[in-house]
Amino acid sequence: MEKKGPGKIARDALKNLFKDPATTSYAGKGTIKVERGYRGRLQYDPSKCINCRLCMKDCPTGAITIINEGTKEEKKMKAVLNVGHCIFCCQCVDSCNKGSLTFSQDVDFASLNKEDLTVEL
């Protein structure tokens, strides 16, 4: 047991002077390190989609919309995602039985206009 006294953390503080900092400077030059399993923007494969709309039903925020622009026989599927509403929980990926929805590691969607947040997948 060490003795009591002030300034006990000095040892660690002085050691850290000679170590690389744990933080990185981001502004202007840095990049975001995205972890392996991080849930980012959705990816949509229209060929696999059967228009069951389970993803729309399960989406907690109503961010995703599946639209069939073609006819029932000849499907022309489209998915529209409101990134501003999406909470990246990826429940839709879990709900999709056909695997037409997956998530990517793309996380950078900042935009100055509200309209830009609605994207077609």
Place this chain on the structure above:
Amino acid sequence: MSETDKNKVVIPIGPQHPSLDEPATFTITLEGEKVVNAVIGVGYNHRGLEKACESRTYIQDLYIIERVCGICSHAHSTAFCMAIEELTGVKVPMRAEYIRVIVAELERLHSHLLWLGTACHEIGYDTMFMYTWRDREKILDLMASYGGNRINYGVNTFGGVRREFDETTSSDIIKTIDELDEHLKRYMEIALTETTLVSRLKGVGMLSHEDALNFGAVGPVAKAAGIGYDIRVAEPYGAYKEIPVKLITDDRADVYGRTVVRILEMQESVKIIRYAIKNMPGGDIAVKVPRRIPAGEILTRVEAPRGENIHFVRSNGTDMPDRVRVKAPTEANWHGVQHMLKSGRLADVPITIAAIDPCYSCTDRAIVVNSGDNINVMDWKQLRQYSIDWYKKEGIDITALKL
């Protein structure tokens, strides 16, 4: 701003104040540096989550419940999942239960590290604050790589967990917690020997054993007052039925006791994670749960990092719940805070409030953002125009300036 009544000064701490992470008002009446009265006002974060849950399906609710609290999101979603699983009568695979425990303990680690950091910041001990947050970042990275997000991991689903726990994840976790264990030992050493820290924490925010019982304190606040009340031990759930958990208590009953309890709890969590990874059974990670939940009512309890979480779910046989009620640990501790603040000193107010690890969102839980048209959100151009107009009113024409 100040009301002077003879020698008394009323100081408003909040709704915005550097020492509060979230809005709440503490109206502190001072006599010199001494606090003679404290009135707590909470409710700024009332978001109507419980009402929102009633008009959504269970699967949608799961994500709302997860967002009741930013820190103990897993504890809330576990309690909710347990309620649904009990109502439907499905048996969750043991592997899933183990994964839930690992995530829960990682969450406890990052919550307590966060607490230790903010507590040190409140008393102006910023170096320790930076160190603990540096370590916390590693755990958040682990959560991001396993769960998929740093805070709202979304690990739970009804009937199990959503992601397979692979070899890389477990080796990453072991590596990180080994490193963390070393650091925790050092933090404990510092907490016990650093005189400036001890002098700021000892005897501050006393809540005696009797008072703690009387006010229904939970979590580390109760544990520091010598009350061995921990749901993991009192009513083991999930994999805690198999994993040994050592109950941590302390009899100091002050902020210092709470600090010690939290550091010891972190060391205990490290042990639990090691045990759970070593003894994790194989098998499925989830079973299917029907969309319609049979009618009934259920009350589940979970030990969140801050204390006891109670979830009440009443279903009426449809795919939407009839009533969901979330009781967060901070709610139980508010009453104690009022008591702790009185007779303290102004300098102790922030640390006393911080010592219960208050989570205002949790407490207030319950307005949902409607995606209606009447919400007044300005985009960049509108905002720019607004500021130009505002300055014009002040007599400055920004557009005329040549820069």
Place this chain on the structure above:
Amino acid sequence: MSREEEIVKELCDRFPFLQDRIYVQKEKRIFTKELSKEEFEQVIAFVHDEMGFYRSHHVIGTDEGDNLGFLYIVSGSDNILLILREIAPKSNPVINSICKLYPSIVLHERELVDLFGAVVEGLPEGPSYPLPDNWPKGNYPMRKEWNPKYLNKDTMTYEPPQEKEAENE
């Protein structure tokens, strides 16, 4: 006999009216069916004073159609949750505060006042919780008939559709 059954027996012996209205749901959970205000007060005083249920966890408000239900959760050192259900008609939802027995319940009782429109007698003075100060009077959001769609957030008034139609005509 398990501890839960002992508690049920003790309560039934003391209060005959509880006979068929108290049941053990599962391990560590004892529920009662609806109790009137008088009945509830007797029981809660008894369990607090004589049966060692010193910890109050919560009071949950529920909407039971024409009535409001209040579920009081208390427990003692053996960690068995006793859930007492008090009931009051929506037209006159008056209940008594139990903050004399359990001081920490005040915040939860205030919530009943704001969210369910319960009249809690004996509640100490203090700020309302959790609704904002400009909340329209007489609106109790957790009641089933209240719908967040009709709350106008700009003017903070609650405009149910009938009135709107009337205005249109």
Place this chain on the structure above:
Amino acid sequence: MVLEMLLKVFIFPGFLFMSAYSFLVEYLDRKIYARMQNRVGPPWYQPMADFFKLMGKSEIIPEDANPLMFRLLPLIALASVATAFTYIPIYGLKATSSFSGDIVIVLYFLTMVPLTSFLAGWYSRNAYATIGATRVLTQMFAYEVPLFMSILAPALIADTWSITEMAAYYAAHPMHALINIPALVVGIISIQCKLERAPFDTPEAETEIVSGVLVEYGGKLLAMFKLAVHCELVLVISFYSAIFLPFFTGIAWVDFILYFVKTLLTLFILVLMRATMARLEINSTVRFCWKYLSPVAFAQLIINIIAGGVL
């Protein structure tokens, strides 16, 4: 002659040098602090960027405040620090202006800064600022005595009240400085206390009283106050190193480099103290100063009176 004097007072080694050096000191202060905490820290131009940004902001004066005093106080603080700085030898052994007794003058100019910040807090008419102001005064009573005693102790051996003459004495007898080691320790703790830095930052405790006395200040006035505070830091470390680290070679430019070495060393110790301790409560600060610092400083004073007679 007049021109030379003006140059010395305003450009080098006077006001301009002091402000420029204060930016460097502030940068090093923040950078070392950050690196000790395992952070990257600010870039070198950050203090200047902060200063010029604040200078560009409009000034807001609270309705209840006295506008004249509110505007005047930062300038008084800055002016008193700049005046005191002229008595400190920077380039060579001789200060810009010196007379017998300038130690006392510098000490009194040093108390001007807490006094102005007390008045600033008091005239802001804000609850936080008022509490901050009372804390500033309370703290002043705590550190004044040990600080004065520890600084007067070396002067007793040198038998002079002038900083320049004292520097000359110790340059001639460097070994005599060793007697002053207890005062050196007391001195550095009391200047930390004087500068209101952790663990003695109670008057501006951010998490308790927001930022204490400066809570209502913004824009140019805040920039002035901040500059005054950082110049005070420069002044204090220069003063401290001139008194306690009296190592001179007699060659002006070497001494000038030595001046930087000495002041930065002092700064490093101040930063280390700031980084490794938690904020004390105001009553603990007072107790600590009176119970430990003052007796040590007093003992040093007695030793030096005796030593001054012997040497």
